[in-house]
Amino acid sequence: MAIVPIPVSGALVLQQLAQLVVNGLITGTILALTGVGVTLVFGIQRIANFAHGEYLTFAAYVGLLVNTGLSQNLVVATIVAVAATALLAVGLHFAVLRPLAGRGLVATSLITVGLGLMVRDVVFLVAGPRIRKLNIDQTAVFDLGFFRISPGQAVAIAITLVAAPAVAWFLARTTIGKSMRAVADNRDLAAVAGIDVERMGTYVWLLAGALAGVGGIMFAVVQGTFDPNLGFEVLFLIFTTVVLGGIGSAYGALAGGFILGLAMELSTWQGFFGGLEARFKPVLAFVTLIALLLYRPQGLFGKARVL
Amino acid sequence: MDLGNPAFWLFVAVIAGIYGIMALGLYVQFSLAGLPNFGHVAFMAVAAYAMAILVVRYDAPLVLAGLAGLVAAVILALVMGLPALRLRADYLAIATVAGGEIVRYLAMNLPDLTGGPIGSIGMLGPGNIAMFNGGWQAFLDAIRAALGRLLGPVPTRDAVMAALVWASLVVLIALVHRLERSPWGRVERGIREDETAVIAAGKNVVAFKMQALVLGAILGGLAGILLALEIGVFSPDDYSPTLTFYAYLILILGGMNRAWAIPLGAVLFSLLYSGTRFLNFFPLSLFDSGSRAFLRLFLVGALLVAFMAFRPQGVLGNRQQLLLEK
Numbered sequence: 001m002a003i004v005p006i007p008v009s010g011a012l013v014l015q016q017l018a019q020l021v022v023n024g025l026i027t028g029t030i031l032a033l034t035g036v037g038v039t040l041v042f043g044i045q046r047i048a049n050f051a052h053g054e055y056l057t058f059a060a061y062v063g064l065l066v067n068t069g070l071s072q073n074l075v076v077a078t079i080v081a082v083a084a085t086a087l088l089a090v091g092l093h094f095a096v097l098r099p100l101a102g103r104g105l106v107a108t109s110l111i112t113v114g115l116g117l118m119v120r121d122v123v124f125l126v127a128g129p130r131i132r133k134l135n136i137d138q139t140a141v142f143d144l145g146f147f148r149i150s151p152g153q154a155v156a157i158a159i160t161l162v163a164a165p166a167v168a169w170f171l172a173r174t175t176i177g178k179s180m181r182a183v184a185d186n187r188d189l190a191a192v193a194g195i196d197v198e199r200m201g202t203y204v205w206l207l208a209g210a211l212a213g214v215g216g217i218m219f220a221v222v223q224g225t226f227d228p229n230l231g232f233e234v235l236f237l238i239f240t241t242v243v244l245g246g247i248g249s250a251y252g253a254l255a256g257g258f259i260l261g262l263a264m265e266l267s268t269w270q271g272f273f274g275g276l277e278a279r280f281k282p283v284l285a286f287v288t289l290i291a292l293l294l295y296r297p298q299g300l301f302g303k304a305r306v307l
Numbered sequence: 308m309d310l311g312n313p314a315f316w317l318f319v320a321v322i323a324g325i326y327g328i329m330a331l332g333l334y335v336q337f338s339l340a341g342l343p344n345f346g347h348v349a350f351m352a353v354a355a356y357a358m359a360i361l362v363v364r365y366d367a368p369l370v371l372a373g374l375a376g377l378v379a380a381v382i383l384a385l386v387m388g389l390p391a392l393r394l395r396a397d398y399l400a401i402a403t404v405a406g407g408e409i410v411r412y413l414a415m416n417l418p419d420l421t422g423g424p425i426g427s428i429g430m431l432g433p434g435n436i437a438m439f440n441g442g443w444q445a446f447l448d449a450i451r452a453a454l455g456r457l458l459g460p461v462p463t464r465d466a467v468m469a470a471l472v473w474a475s476l477v478v479l480i481a482l483v484h485r486l487e488r489s490p491w492g493r494v495e496r497g498i499r500e501d502e503t504a505v506i507a508a509g510k511n512v513v514a515f516k517m518q519a520l521v522l523g524a525i526l527g528g529l530a531g532i533l534l535a536l537e538i539g540v541f542s543p544d545d546y547s548p549t550l551t552f553y554a555y556l557i558l559i560l561g562g563m564n565r566a567w568a569i570p571l572g573a574v575l576f577s578l579l580y581s582g583t584r585f586l587n588f589f590p591l592s593l594f595d596s597g598s599r600a601f602l603r604l605f606l607v608g609a610l611l612v613a614f615m616a617f618r619p620q621g622v623l624g625n626r627q628q629l630l631l632e633k
Contacts, residue, residue, distance in 0.1 A: 048397060048400065096616075105396065105400075106343045107615055111615045113552050114612035117605065117611070118605055125598055129601075236404055239404060286409045289401070289402075290386075
């Protein structure tokens with residue numbers, strides 16, 4: 001599997017390492033933010049949301065519409081996309097998922113599979129299967145001495161610096177954030193303690209949708225080009241993040257996302273036994289997941305009792 | 308392609324039969340034993356690739372290669388089942404999703420072995436055309452010749468294939484139906500309904516779950532092999548993750564807990580799926596034919612949601628035995 005290492009000097013190997021750390025942190029942020037949404041939705045609503053990837057796709061295309069269609073800048077496009085995706089998530093909650101609640105995990109999963117197909121194919125029908133890009137100069141490179149970043153990555157880093165601390169602060173300090181974690185942790189106990197469980201159910205979709213919106217835009221700018229399969233392709237990595245962190249644990253998903261992002265990128269480092277070929281990165285993630293299920297099924301931060 | 312073309316409908320019938328066998332595998336795992344498998348397509352893909360690689364690279368006889376394909380599906384079931392079966396059902400769902408993705412990525416990214424995105428035709432590298440179904444075509448032709456001597460007119464290959472696939476489906480459903488009523492089947496249903504009670508009765512629940520998973524994998528592998536033989540040249544796209552959900556939809560359309568309703572589900576699904584390509588009247592004629600493929604998938608999604616919402620037990624199902632509500 002390992003590529004034949006081209007003889008390189010030590011400095012270059014270290015430079016590659018720095019580059020991979022930057023890439024890994026960006027991928028990690030996307031997985032962490034979207035993973036927090038998926039894991040809290042699972043904890044609070046008991047839904048494994050197979051449509052979550054499509055929320056990312058939806059955000060990317062709303063961003064595209066605002067950015068290139070209405071020729072607004074990326075900041076406006078991101079804000080509109082995040083808001084629209086949050087509304088989509090809450091809308092599907094009220095229109096479909098809440099009326100059909102209580103049907104069991106598999107039934108609800110199949111419903112979300114159906115919803116995902118519908119959203120994805122509406123995007124396909126409206127926007128077409130063409131490969132698209134947001135209005136960023138993808139050819140430019142910022143050379144920061146030890147590593148280089150593309151403008152897309154610069155945007156992603158800017159979003160990371162705003163969104164990741166904001167989410168961590170929200171979960172740790174605000175009443176709503178704490179209530180959400182409480183409901184995800186133990187619904188009955190939270191209800192007895194006076195938390196409005198129904199309301200948290202709505203808020204968690206707003207949060208998950210907004211974070212998926214952030215993730216979708218980040219994914220679109222980092223990847224450069226995208227088509228309507230954007231979100232579906234990353235969905236299983238988000239699920240892996242959630243299991244890695246422990247299903248239902250918000251901090252677990254934050255940590256799991258960064259660990260997975262870094263592990264996937266660093267596995268291609270030449271200093272690491274010549275490095276894994278880039279195309280096998282997702283396989284590494286899924287093998288990690290299966291090994292984890294074998295030895296620590298509750299994930300890094302989960303509790304054994306839920307098994 | 309017009310509605311009156313019998314060759315087209317024979318093709319639809321073959322695919323419907325193959326999808327029926329695929330859904331029967333899922334039936335054993337999910338409807339009978341209650342195991343949520345969201346990566347069923349992986350068993351199909353692994354079996355098809357193992358068979359094709361053995362034939363193309365090692366000139367294995369088709370029968371042996373097909374059996375090896377089924378063994379490959381069983382091995383995959385063991386690998387996915389060992390970590391996940393001891394855990395809560397959602398973990399099995401996630402492990403099967405991961406297993407399916409690993410298979411798909413490997414098929415895409417090991418072009419020397421699998422032909423990569425080009426598909427099975429590229430298994431021998433660029434410039435060499437790799438075909439694996441010569442033996443199968445010869446077998447079909449032998450049956451045609453025999454039937455020709457017997458009946459007079461010589462049936463087409465498609466007709467023979469359709470008859471073979473549907474005969475297999477009926478026999479396999481009868482077998483599963485018998486198994487279901489055996490002591491083994493009762494234990495599996497017991498696990499589905501109340502695992503703790505079955506443990507208390509002294510049964511090795513993990514072993515029984517593994518048996519159901521493996522049996523479903525064999526049926527899935529068989530469907531995968533038949534699909535490969537039918538389409539001749541296959542690529543990872545022919546084993547896309549959506550196929551698993553087609554299998555669920557077939558179960559739901561027929562009747563979630565009725566093995567003998569699977570043919571009905573398979574036929575309804577195939578009519579819906581291939582029928583949408585004839586939706587070329589106004590206003591749908593505004594979409595070009597490429598877009599209608601997305602419209603079709605949209606309808607599949609809408610149907611899945613609608614059935615789960617209004618008739619989760621399926622057309623012929625029995626609501627009393629509804630396992631989905633657990």
